[in-house]
Amino acid sequence: MTIDNYLRQPRCARFPFLFVITFGRSGSTLLQGILNSIPGYCIRGENNSTLFQLFNASCMHAEAHWDHGRKKTDTAHAWFGADLLDPKHFRRTLTDTFLQTCLRPGSDTRCTGFKEIRYTPNIIDDSQFSSYLQFLQTEFPGAALVFNVRRIDDVVRSAWWADQPPEAVRKLLIATVARFDAYAEAHPNCFIFDYDRLIDDSTYCAGLFDFLGEPFDPEALEAVLSKPHSYQPKPSGDDRNSVQQTPVPNPSPDLKSRPPERHRECLKAQSIQPDSDVSDVKVGRSGSEDAVRPKATSPRRFIQRLLRTGP
Numbered sequence: 001m002t003i004d005n006y007l008r009q010p011r012c013a014r015f016p017f018l019f020v021i022t023f024g025r026s027g028s029t030l031l032q033g034i035l036n037s038i039p040g041y042c043i044r045g046e047n048n049s050t051l052f053q054l055f056n057a058s059c060m061h062a063e064a065h066w067d068h069g070r071k072k073t074d075t076a077h078a079w080f081g082a083d084l085l086d087p088k089h090f091r092r093t094l095t096d097t098f099l100q101t102c103l104r105p106g107s108d109t110r111c112t113g114f115k116e117i118r119y120t121p122n123i124i125d126d127s128q129f130s131s132y133l134q135f136l137q138t139e140f141p142g143a144a145l146v147f148n149v150r151r152i153d154d155v156v157r158s159a160w161w162a163d164q165p166p167e168a169v170r171k172l173l174i175a176t177v178a179r180f181d182a183y184a185e186a187h188p189n190c191f192i193f194d195y196d197r198l199i200d201d202s203t204y205c206a207g208l209f210d211f212l213g214e215p216f217d218p219e220a221l222e223a224v225l226s227k228p229h230s231y232q233p234k235p236s237g238d239d240r241n242s243v244q245q246t247p248v249p250n251p252s253p254d255l256k257s258r259p260p261e262r263h264r265e266c267l268k269a270q271s272i273q274p275d276s277d278v279s280d281v282k283v284g285r286s287g288s289e290d291a292v293r294p295k296a297t298s299p300r301r302f303i304q305r306l307l308r309t310g311p
Contacts, residue, residue, distance in 0.1 A: 002096045006105060006112075007141060011040065013111040014213035015144035015189070018043060019136055020115030022148035023176050025158040027195030029230040031148050032115050034205060037224050038214050040110030047102055049118045054094040055135050062087035095139040111212075113143070120176045129179060143189065144212065147180040150195040 007016060018035065020043065022028040035043045062085075069082030099105070105112040118124070124132060137143050152173045155161065161169045184190035191211045197204040202221055209216040 001100060001105070003092075003099055003140065006099065011108070011110050012142075013040065015142055016111055017136075017140040017143035018111050018113040018146060018212075019140075019143060020113070020146050020148055021119050021133075021180065022115065022117050023120050023155070023173060024117045025155050025160040026117070026148050026150040027198075028115050028117060028148045030195070030198075030224075031146070031193055033224045033227065033229050034208075034221065035146075037217075037220050038111075038209075038212070040108055042103070042105055042109045042112045044103060044112075044114040046116050046118075047114060049116060049123070050102060051095075051098055051114075051136075052116075052118070052124065052132060054098060055132050058087065058091040058094055058135075061085060061090045091139065113140075115148070119180075120172050121179075122172060126179070130183065133183060137189070145184070145187070145190045146193055146208070147184055147190065148193050148195065149177050149180065152177070154196075 006012075018041075020028055020031060020035075022031075029045070032043055032045060035041050064079065064082055065085035065087055067082075068079035069085055071083065073080045073083050099112075103112045103114065119129075121129075133145060136145070152170060155173060156166050156169045181192065184192050191208060193208055194204070202225060203218070205221055206216040
């Protein structure tokens with residue numbers, strides 16, 4: 001099934017796609033369970049930022065074409081074949097494959113997507129954050145973005161973050177929530193979901209259901225709340241620490257020095273408009289106006305292997 005075929009189905013929900021954007025120990029697995037209690041919803045769990053890596057690959061593919069394939073190339077050209085690259089087709093093939101092999105909607109699915117916790121600035125920096133979210137909405141038309149947040153002091157004290165310096169974690173999470181708020185405020189298809197307000201009063205969830213255009217069933221919600229969600233973190237630091245930090249290669253010095261126009265060129269090549277509404281948000285590094293070229297962190301073999309698994 002391609003994304004276009006999925007969207008042609010008359011049973012699609014108000015938002016045929018939904019992405020939960022959050023950070024570790026925010027209560028997002030509970031939110032995942034709540035969403036999946038809605039008939040026809042299939043919201044998958046984490047996939048280790050697979051789609052973000054495909055976004056990076058599509059940016060690099062588009063840049064190769066627009067930087068080196070504007071004129072016809074021959075066998076003496078270092079970028080032989082760059083003029084034949086098709087960024088739009090490449091991007092669509094990647095996202096269709098993601099739908100088929102990761103989201104895997106069923107025949108009765110009305111809304112599909114996934115939740116991911118890898119959205120902190122040390123993983124997706126400010127130069128990529130808005131453009132990646134725009135990519136989600138461009139390639140998955142009609143998508144809703146649900147930002148899941150929780151009281152930061154409680155997150156800092158959780159076992160998941162226990163091996164990290166508390167002040168460093170607090171600073172990281174404050175920056176994360178700040179850009180969640182800024183982006184959601186500027187886009188009507190976004191919703192901020194507060195875990196603490198849900199725990200204080202389960203009827204708070206009615207606002208989310210109203211946003212989604214779905215009937216609110218308090219009894220179904222209580223059934224979800226009565227089940228344990230998520231998991232017990234590993235008791236010691238090394239294993240958990242390696243997961244928490246999810247290392248992303250640093251850009252080489254020449255990438256850091258690339259002008260911001262290059263990043264916009266990449267987005268233009270993919271028919272993605274840079275999001276100017278939140279370009280003034282400055283967290284950690286500079287905002288999207290000062291963005292550099294997105295980093296390609298996905299190995300070539302990973303992309304080839306993923307494409308081979310498609311139908």
